Amino acid sequence: MPRVISGLGGFLLTPVALGVTIYGGSRLQRGFSQSLTVTEDPLGLVLLVVGGLLLVGVAFLGALSGLGPALGGAVWGVLPGVAFFVSPRDVMSFIYDIGGSGLGVGLVTWLVMGALVGSGFLLIGAGLVGTLARRRSNRV
Numbered sequence: 647m648p649r650v651i652s653g654l655g656g657f658l659l660t661p662v663a664l665g666v667t668i669y670g671g672s673r674l675q676r677g678f679s680q681s682l683t684v685t686e687d688p689l690g691l692v693l694l695v696v697g698g699l700l701l702v703g704v705a706f707l708g709a710l711s712g713l714g715p716a717l718g719g720a721v722w723g724v725l726p727g728v729a730f731f732v733s734p735r736d737v738m739s740f741i742y743d744i745g746g747s748g749l750g751v752g753l754v755t756w757l758v759m760g761a762l763v764g765s766g767f768l769l770i771g772a773g774l775v776g777t778l779a780r781r782r783s784n785r786v
Contacts, residue, residue: 708776723766
């Protein structure tokens, strides 16, 4: 049962966490480019923090089973990043079709910078660490 909860949680919570983080960051980036300040958009700051906390929640699913963070990181981080590197135009077109301009610009920025791939690998690492920590004996 812990694997099912962790797997479903990682699969369902990761895109929400990444989406909220990316959208909040995109709002802050847009505001910063217009007025050279991030204090004009408190909603962007809140979304960025909430998204980060949701990502921490995905990482904590590794305490139940490493499957959740690893699955979420692979499906929603590494695979889209690799697809972007293979065919950037097709992926960008798809993103703007489904995500609109607000989320689309932020997501493309994350893809180009490699942040989505990096986030995916970090979540995979969190899943592996959770698995290894559970298998390790309690000896110091």
